[in-house]
Amino acid sequence: MTVNPSGWRPSAPANEQGEAHTVTGNRALMLEEPLIFEIGSVKQTGVDFDEILPGTGRGTSEAGGGCGVQGSEPPPSDLRSATSPCRGGARLAGLERNREIGLAGLSEPEMVRHYTRLSRQNYAIDLGLFPLGSCTMKHNPRLNEKVARLPGFADVHPLQPQETVQGALQVINELAFWLLDLTGMYGVSMSPKAGAHGELCGLLCIRAALEARGDKREVVLVPESAHGTNPATAAFAGYRVENIPANAAGRVDLEALKTRLGPDVAAVMITNPNTCGLFEPDMRAISDAVHAAGAFVYCDGANFNAIVGKVRPGDLGIDAMHINLHKTFSTPHGGGGPGSGPVVLSEALSPYGPLPFVAKMPDGSFRLVEEESAGEEHPHAFGRMVAFHGQMGMFTRALAYILSHGADGLKQVAEDAVLNANYILRSLQDVLDAPFAKSGPCMHEAIFSDRGFADDVNTLDLAKALIDEGFHPMTMYFPLVVHGAMLVEPTETESKGSLDQFIRAVRSIAGRAKAGDQSLKAAPVHAPRRRLDETLAARKPVLVYRDPEPAQAAE
């Protein structure tokens, strides 16, 4: 036992269950927190307003807040007078709210405490290694948060006249050129809101290009190992989806692909590096075969972080690729979005890219090309994907990230990401089955299977035990081509010390999994919650809070 320098030792006996029961349910720094609807009230608010009397512009401390308020707090009568511009709510088409909404309010200290307490029940990159394969959880530099909040970016309306937003348009243009230079592509559409939205943008460009040449094709080929978004997007774009098999080395089976190609195939969607963390060495041959069959190559760029600055997709014959700015260029994931998914395009597809886009004019100014001027400048655009111009707040962050690293730093990013993943692969391959380890190095992520685990222990158990060790689990059961897959992506922002600690933890748990240690089934035991009943949640969905029925008055 470790003692403190004074030599004092705890003398109180431990509770019988090994853990002291508390009245509140709290456990020191781990605090239970009810829902806002259980602690707030419709009568409470955490916002004070400047009250302004209509027509006078003068403030008043007792005014109820203008016109049209119904229900519990009617406005003072002077605001409802005939001279009031609101005309007593007559300008609301007679549709004033006439019942309670049920929105609970909290004062500012209560609101801050509520969401701070909840935040402490989340794991995050700021807390530790988050090796979710394919998701690229790397450090989010705080400079990027700062620049995104500069008023010149954060407080600018999307429909301001273009002469008032030249800096914003320049950001989009600068980032666009970086993306083109880094990928060796010809054009870029900045408006897609996320990776899957980018996939849709790319496939619609392909469809528009095919239709422009009068070529109706119906099938998109997708490898079995692809992200679920690939087949879902192809279906969303109106295509039928067929699988392409993988070979024993975890790569696309080129011969099988060539056999399937034909006049009905519109596109092939390839993830490169693929979801097993492997580079497709035949990429150029795949592209050539696809092009020879009159189809296009879509590349899922989710794993571009492994090759940025090392290889340009444009040199591999890619026609369209989305770039997840929230992966490769480290805009924050925010608990599941917002993302951003610009799409780079080949010369053949660029004419079909959607509106709007930013053009640099000969005088050095920037112009947003929208529906109005598209007719002359971009007549083949397939249309518009979003209301405005894409994820500006992500563009500023990504540009700051890219400028911070520069061409040399981005190359180092890819190299360190790949080095870290290979270090994990080689440090674990003797305790976990690594199905592709023999075929050579991996790229930015290492894949393992559950082969060798005791019969009643599975990947989920190992993942949950990692939670108790203080790590976020790796991606589980994906890709589908590896049994009980565990896909580990450490990223370049982990130190060697952090990797070594993770390796020690996985080695220990893998040993227990092989030995059939039943305590794994109980994990996690140290997290804010034990395993949750997902079946119950799906069978009887409770998706919103319902106020409890008022108790019957006692007789």
Added chain:
Amino acid sequence: MRYLPLSDADRSEMLRVIGAGSVDELFRDVPEEARLKGPIHGLPMHASELAVERHMAALSRKNMVAGDVPFFLGCGAYRHHIPASVDHIIQRGEYLTSYTPYQPEIAQGTLQMMFEFQTQVARLFGCEVANASMYDGSTAMWEAILMAHRITRRNRTVISSGVHPHYVNVAKTLAQFSEDALATALPELTAESDNERLIGKIGPETSAVVVQYPDILGRITDLTPIADAAHAAGALLIAVVTEPVALGLIRSPGEMGADIVVGEGQSIGVGLQFGGPYVGLFACREKHVRQMPGRLAGETVDAEGKRGFVLTLSTREQHIRREKATSNICTSSVLCALAFTAHLTLLGEKGLRRLASLNHARACEVADRLSAIAGVALVNHSFFNEFTLKLPVEARPAVHALVERGVLGGVSLGRLYPGVDALQNGLVVAVTETATTEDIAALEAALKEVVQ
């Protein structure tokens, strides 16, 4: 490089463990001819934090900041005051730097917040359930059209002339590639929206009717007759709300019979940000929930019986169903949803009603003052915080002339509907609690000059 922790000594030691002589050996699957030999030629090298901040700040100063000038733009994005505590909460690393909550035992913060968000959105829209957010309002509307298609097994959608033209363009774009036929129309500068014409378009093949509330010109209309007509034909009513603050003052679409209510949540908690990221809102009837797109948080219990939350009904989603999923959506807009929820929790019902009342009162005042200018007419009978003026001159150059006078005075319909002569004198003006008395006076004076 400040974001990369490995030292050269670490790299050498790790290569030794791996058994590789150099990092380049790890890239051996990349064909030699495709491998770049050094940093890409012509691009700048890494830069200090100070240098990057300087560059970005210089770019930001080239923009006219909404908060620095009299500002009256709306049409799908609204400038409201956001309390400082909201931005503080969303910058906590536990929210900012976490992922989609696939491991619920260590993601209860995000999951509970999603559940609170879903409840708030459902209540605000007058619906039974809501999802954990979409990309934005425009993509939410398209997803609603597809959802109605799945429910009714019909594919003809009637879109009101009052729907934001960019939203309509998104739907038109995607409908080219699906089996959906859209009936659309251009708005007219009239006091009331053309409900009768809309209702006349509903037929036995109609899957959904889409109406914006308040509409693109700011007009408010009772949705009940449209809902009744849609339901009588076996179709659904989809309502689109681009300014949810309005629902603090006027009745929710759900109360008037809308089956699916979608919207743009930006105006609560999220800044203008030149158009994104924003947060799409999506609510519907409970019986249709299995046809809903997007992430959903649901309540359950853990192994000790404690209440907890998980992502649920995933069998609708792409990572399970692949090409049979209800949507290809994978990301939502959770951090913006958190901002929405934190702001709406600060407001509460009382604050939202008061905020909405203030907005309406100010808008009424501005509408009266501007329509008193010779030649300027107020189009609307009804509006919340946004209304349309008919100017005696073309509005698009007028907007630029207002900028020359230091005023961001509104959105010209010429920008939204290029080439439509009947609309080119229309100016849409939005007035929120952020407009000061001085701002209003400046707009009034500048507009007088511009329309002379």
